[in-house]
Amino acid sequence: MAEREIVFLPDPVLRRKARKVTDFGKDTQQLINDMVETMRAAPGVGLAAPQVGISQKVIVIEFGDEEDEDAPLKLYIVINPEIIRASNEMVDAVEACLSVPGLVGDVERHECVVVKGVNRFGKPLKKKVRGWLARIFQHEVDHIDGIVFTDRAERVWKPEETEIYADV
Ligand code: NI
Numbered sequence: 001m002a003e004r005e006i007v008f009l010p011d012p013v014l015r016r017k018a019r020k021v022t023d024f025g026k027d028t029q030q031l032i033n034d035m036v037e038t039m040r041a042a043p044g045v046g047l048a049a050p051q052v053g054i055s056q057k058v059i060v061i062e063f064g065d066e067e068d069e070d071a072p073l074k075l076y077i078v079i080n081p082e083i084i085r086a087s088n089e090m091v092d093a094v095e096a097c098l099s100v101p102g103l104v105g106d107v108e109r110h111e112c113v114v115v116k117g118v119n120r121f122g123k124p125l126k127k128k129v130r131g132w133l134a135r136i137f138q139h140e141v142d143h144i145d146g147i148v149f150t151d152r153a154e155r156v157w158k159p160e161e162t163e164i165y166a167d168v
Helices: 026-041 131-144
Strands: 046-048 058-063 074-086 090-095 104-110 112-118 124-130
Touching (some): 026 046, 026 058, 074 131, 090 131, 104 131, 112 131, 124 131
Antiparallel strands (some): 046 058, 058 074, 090 104, 112 124
């Protein structure tokens, strides 16, 4: 495994629609492993392939349970992710992004979404997620579509040093 370099705005790869993954061979497995390592090293709770300069539909997320601090972290790897259902209920929270250093913003997201895609070996998967996990999924799927959180933020600002937020 190897850590990869994270790219920042205004790198055009962050604005491109990523390509669908059709080959689940060695290169894709290596990319996934590297993305997990890069996310952990950052540290962040999610990463999309365009953030390491690769325009492919791959996202990785590692997140625990927002209601139980002692719950173990869970790793999610979704290839060709798509949000197929979203709740009408929206929630506002402060977001940040590893590719947009030094800025945070208020972003409204669906409280609950259903994500469809395939796992790292190409087997279909579907997940219903809510709360922060749903927010992270929406943020990463946006990266796949060339969208960054500042596009959706009602306002953005430079965070205070004491401000707590998660990078994705
Ligand atoms: Ni991000």
